[in-house]
Amino acid sequence: VVLAGGIGAAKLIEGLVRLVDEQELTIITNTADDFELYGLHISPDLDIVTYTLAGIVNREKGWGMANDTFNFLAMAEKYGLPSWFKIGDMDLATHMFRTQMMSEGKSLTDATQMICRRLGLRCTILPMTNDKVECRVRTATEEMHFEEYYVKRQSGDPIEAVIYRGFDRAKPAPGVIAALETADGIIVAPSNPIVSIGTILKVKGVREALGRVRAKTLAISPIVGGAAIKGPADKMMAAMGVEVSALGVASLYRDFIDTMVIDRVDAYLSDRIRDLGLEVIVTNAVMSTLEDKVALAESALRGVSRG
C-alpha cells in the first residue's frame, strides 16, 4: 500500500510496478487538491498517478497526457473561461468521464476504478475519501485553493497558513482502512507532507489505523538537502513551523512509521532521526531516471519486508 500525492508518488510507483505484481498494489491518493472547473470534477493527484501507471503521462511535465493538444483551452480562453489550469484535450475526457459518472450518482471511488479499468490498469487506486475536502493556502493578502496557489500563482507568495476544510466530516473512502489493515507493507511516498500526505492523515481514522497496523511502515523524504524536490513542500513546512529537512518530515510521521528513507546528502541527520525511535535507510532519494525509480522502490520494499 502506498500513500500518494502527485508527481513524486507517481515516480516511485513507476519503480514499484517493475518489482511487484501490479495487482498487489493499492494506492491511497490525496483528494484535497480536487476542485471544480467548468462544472467538471478535477482530481489532479488521482490523474497524475493514473496516467503515470497507464504509461500515458507527459513525462517532461509529470502531469497531463503525453502528446496532448490544448485547443480546447485556447478557445476556452477566448471565451473568457478560466485557463490557468492547463487541461489538455485528451485529459479533458477523463474529467468529463469522471463528472458524468458522479452526476449519475457514482462515487469518486467507483469513477476512479472505472477510469483505471478503461486505461488497462490492474492495481487499485483509491481516493482517500469520497467526501469534499479542501486544502487552502493563506498568503499575506489572500486565501485560495492549493491548486490555485500552486498552478496559477506558481507558489509565488509566502504562505502564512495552510487551511484544511471539510475534514471534520470526511470519512475514509471504502477500502482505505481495510487496505491499511491487510497491507504487507506501507510506503509513504515522497509527496508533500503538508498538502498531500498531511491531508490523507487528516481523514478520520487513517492516522489511527496506521498506528495500529502490523505491517511495517516506511516514509521517503520529499525534502532533500533542505529543499523540496518539486513543489512548495518546503515553504509549507516552514509556514507550519516544521523544520525543512528529512528530520522535519520524520517528526511529522514518527507516530506511525517504522523507517525513514533519506537521501545521501542528508545522511548527517541519521542519528537524530534514529533518536525519534525510527530506523533510517540512506540512499539516493532523487528519482531522475527509471533506474533511480526502481532502485528507490527496491530500497523501500526491502525496508517494509519482514524477511
Next chain:
Amino acid sequence: VVLAGGIGAAKLIEGLVRLVDEQELTIITNTADDFELYGLHISPDLDIVTYTLAGIVNREKGWGMANDTFNFLAMAEKYGLPSWFKIGDMDLATHMFRTQMMSEGKSLTDATQMICRRLGLRCTILPMTNDKVECRVRTATEEMHFEEYYVKRQSGDPIEAVIYRGFDRAKPAPGVIAALETADGIIVAPSNPIVSIGTILKVKGVREALGRVRAKTLAISPIVGGAAIKGPADKMMAAMGVEVSALGVASLYRDFIDTMVIDRVDAYLSDRIRDLGLEVIVTNAVMSTLEDKVALAESALRGVSRG
C-alpha cells in the same frame, strides 16, 4: 430577419452579410435540435450559424470549427462515452461556455449573445425559444432525437413520423416576436421545412406574428429538383405527406409568405405556386460558391424590398 436552421441558412447569411450591414441582421434560429451530451448543452444550429458568420466554420463539412482537432473525442471514446456527435476540441469550448453560463442562471438567449460577442459578431442571433423543445423521429423500430437520426444513423431508416415535444409550453425567446414585427423584410432560409423552419413556426405566436407583419416575407426552397440539397428534408416531407418539391414547401408556408424563391430546374412549378397566391422568383438556389451565396441573397433581398 432570417428564420434559420443550420447549414443552408448559414450559407445564405454568408451572402447576406456581404450586402447589408451585419448589425441590421437578426437571425431567429431553430433550437429543437438542441440536446444534452456529457452534461453539456449542445445547440447544433446556433453553432453552425455563429461559426459560419464568425468565419471559423469548417467549410468542407459546413459545421464545426476549421482546423479543429478531435483528441477529446478519441479519448472520450476510449472511456466508453458516446462519440457519435463529432465534437472538436475547440468546438467543445463553445458548449462548455454555454453550459457554464446557463448553469449560472443565464438564458440560452444571453449565452448566445455572449458567444457572438466573444467571436466578434455584430448581428443578432436569437434562439427561437429558451424553453426545452425537441424534434424526434420515429422509424419502424425506434424513436430517437433528430440529431441522433441525422448524425448517428446518417438518416438511414425510413421515417414513419416526426414528433414535436415541448411546444405546447414553449414561449418565443425575448426579441423574437419584436424582431418579426419591426423587420424590414423576412427571409425564410432554405432549411429543412419540417425540423428547422417547421419547429420555429410551432413556437407559440410565431406563425401568427408572421401572418400579421407588414414586412414582405419570402422563403427559399431547400428542395431542388425533388430532393433536399442537404439532409433528410425530402424524406421527412414525404413522411408528413407533403409533396417533395418547391411546391410542397410553398404549400407549407403559404399562409404567411408573399414570395417563393425556387431553383431554375423547378421553374415548371411556377404557375402552380402562383396559384397558391404567391409571387415566384426563379433563380439558382443551389449555393456552392461565395458568388452563389451572394447572388441568392441578392435575389432574396430584392424580393423582400418594398421599392
